[in-house]
Amino acid sequence: LAKTTQPISMDSYEGQEVNITCSHNNIATNDYITWYQQFPSQGPRFIIQGYKTKVTNEVASLFIPADRKSSTLSLPRVSLSDTAVYYCLVGEGRDDKIIFGKGTRLHILP
Amino acid sequence: DTGVSQDPRHKITKRGQNVTFRCDPISEHNRLYWYRQTLGQGPEFLTYFQNEAQLEKSRLLSDRFSAERPKGSFSTLEIQRTEQGDSAMYLCASKRTGQETQYFGPGTRLLVL
Numbered sequence: 001l002a003k004t005t006q007p008i009s010m011d012s013y014e015g016q017e018v019n020i021t022c023s024h025n026n027i028a029t030n031d032y033i034t035w036y037q038q039f040p041s042q043g044p045r046f047i048i049q050g051y052k053t054k055v056t057n058e059v060a061s062l063f064i065p066a067d068r069k070s071s072t073l074s075l076p077r078v079s080l081s082d083t084a085v086y087y088c089l090v091g092e093g094r095d096d097k098i099i100f101g102k103g104t105r106l107h108i109l110p
Numbered sequence: 111d112t113g114v115s116q117d118p119r120h121k122i123t124k125r126g127q128n129v130t131f132r133c134d135p136i137s138e139h140n141r142l143y144w145y146r147q148t149l150g151q152g153p154e155f156l157t158y159f160q161n162e163a164q165l166e167k168s169r170l171l172s173d174r175f176s177a178e179r180p181k182g183s184f185s186t187l188e189i190q191r192t193e194q195g196d197s198a199m200y201l202c203a204s205k206r207t208g209q210e211t212q213y214f215g216p217g218t219r220l221l222v223l
Contacts, residue, residue, distance in 0.1 A: 098145075
């Protein structure tokens, strides 16, 4: 499973767009990139998954450059309720266990 | 609510006691996973089942830990002779084979005094 590197923490303000970048230099050809969100005292929640280029859903966008060695999770117009830990995962196979890192603690300020 | 449920949500026990946690997955999900999460860390994989078969166990799962999924539906995780280092959040997740993501429950927070 490819190792990922993401910032330990980030601060932003309500209404701003937040971009969290994850590095995964050793990503394999068949690996997908997946992001989970975790609020305090709750289990992680799937946000978005992509393989290449751009993926968008109702919650976020995921930008993946052509070399796939990094990815950027973009949260549009964040609110206080977006304060959470965001995990970047690479290589989650369709049936594999998930290997979590420490994630990025995002703190949204009023 | 048709999500993954876990019971109890909180458990306080004394060192040396046995504890058992239950996970009820989403009904059509044949795969069930257990994770442990300590403060400030991401969840760590413990074990997983496909139907009633336990297919993989992490080396984190010492002999004091045992998990079962007898009928391929709910699962239990038992910790015998608890130690203070067992204090953590125990998370359960489920999915269908081939599904892109796991769905997590709210977790059981264990405190061993």
